[in-house]
Amino acid sequence: MTLVLEQLLNGLQLGVMLFLLAAGLTLIFGIMGIINLAHGALYMVGAYAGALTAKATGSFLLAVPAGLAAAGLTGIIIEYIVIRRLYDRDHLDQVLATYGLILFLNELVTILFGRQPLFVGVPPALSGAVEIIPGVPYSVYRLTIIAVGLMLALGLFLLITRTRLGMLIRAGATHREMVRALGVDIRLLYTLVFGLGALLAGFAGVMAGPLLSVQVGMGEQILIMTFVVVVVGGVGSIKGAFFGALIVGIVDTLLRAFMPVLMRGLVTNTSEADALSAGLSSMGVYVLMALVLLVRPQGLFAARG
């Protein structure tokens, strides 16, 4: 029972991270109509900037703004040079141009910092574990991620439902042409949305640093999961991104945790069972996505109709 609770929290933590990326991705797609494969690269940039800053200064508090700044800056440059020219293109051109961006950014990071993964320690203030219920200790750092992530989700929700900017974002997601016709500076709105997405991705990258090894390719690993989230939740919907992220995060974590137990019961050869369960649990979220698309092609919480 305690194991299940622990894994559920791990799933929640992964879900929250996925949400930070998916929120940006779904807004960028919903409002700007851009499929941005390079979103994972922004996460990687944030993680590298955070890890290098933490290493140089020894302070995780400085790593956060550094990661945000690096991701935000990269986002603005990318938007200005490439993305801006893709607004009127079809999905195919967008996929390929941003695929080119991935190749470039990944190699650039390899040239600058090498192939060796970077490791970041958990900040001392957040290290250790607390007992969430008597007898069940859980990592403080992971709890912090969950708390901060949920707070950001709430903030985003308020931004979108309660402010003028949020109103424009919602309007842009459903009636883009109308917003433009009413004289809103759509270009500025686009830049703001893209910048917001980049910041969220960069923040997720910094937070991921102490949990994963920071290396080239980390962006794509999470990017594909993020796409699953966006499609499951419904393209363009923040609510969809939130619930989609939690569902995907928890399903993935639970499968990874409990599939080996199940498989060892079915397959006698231990190493074969482990390989099989690793593969099958990696397939899990894609099966989930395929099922959702087949039942509700527009996703669980589609923004329009």
Next chain:
Amino acid sequence: MERGNRSAALAIALALCVLAALPFAAAALGNPAMTTLATRILIYAIAAASLNLVLGYGGLVSFGHAAFFGIGGYTVGILFHHQRFNETLFGLMLGTDQFLITLPAAILVSGLFAAVIGALALRTAGVQFIMITLAFAQMLFFLFVALKRYGGDDGLIIRRRNSLLDFNMRDDTTFYFVTLVFVVLFFALIWRIVNSRFGLVLGGIRQSERRMAAIGISTYRYKLAAFIISGMGAGLAGALWANYARFVSPDMMHWTKSGELMVMVILGGAGTLLGPLFGSAALILLETVLAAYTERWQVFLGPILIVIILFFRGGLAGLVDLVRKRP
């Protein structure tokens, strides 16, 4: 129109002559590596051409075509594996290393996978279609990573190329010509398809599916048929690749491989007959040339790709047209 056809025929004849003469030129230049490089280009040209059928002509952006490439390769690999260790497959049949059996088997199996995946995926459209094809490819990728029996992550080594009649398949030049025959046959097939009634409907679907439905065409069936043919083509390419490289691994189905195939189609010019061949040649040559200068060639490939997509719409085939149409 007439002139366009004649010059196209001329271009094809010229391309064929160059391709047929290539191994001899390579031998004369004392550079046999050219032949294997050309074989690689030809195999990818088949894979790209099959993707082009759905992507270029049909407007269906499949982001998971590497799956069929991998399935074709694994069919050859698994049949060989069973023959070598004398095990039965599903308790029914022994493996084989006969090219004339493995190749149709690879095409058939990838066609079956394409039928299942296509039947489900084609219920969606747009971004959802891109993502669901990616999802299915990822599933197969992880499935083969999990299959320890067939090498898992490390892949499966095929000790010998499949045997075909009395040909010496170990010889790279012979294998090149075998590949070339399949390339010619496959491109001829694609040409027949796109110029048939079926091809016209497919083009119509790309331009406006709603209109095609309005004139009473069941678009789903056409799209599915195209998707299956396309999957079979990719499977053929995969089977050839397994023989060429004598190795198959889950990397053949990695999503970056699907990306590469898309790049080839776009680079060469989507929706043109020879575009995929140009695209395959361009990407593989570019890789080879850049890799000779620097290990980090992707840092150049990325921007080149972006520039081509942003500024040269229509790819290399479009560029040829542009030059030709100038007065």
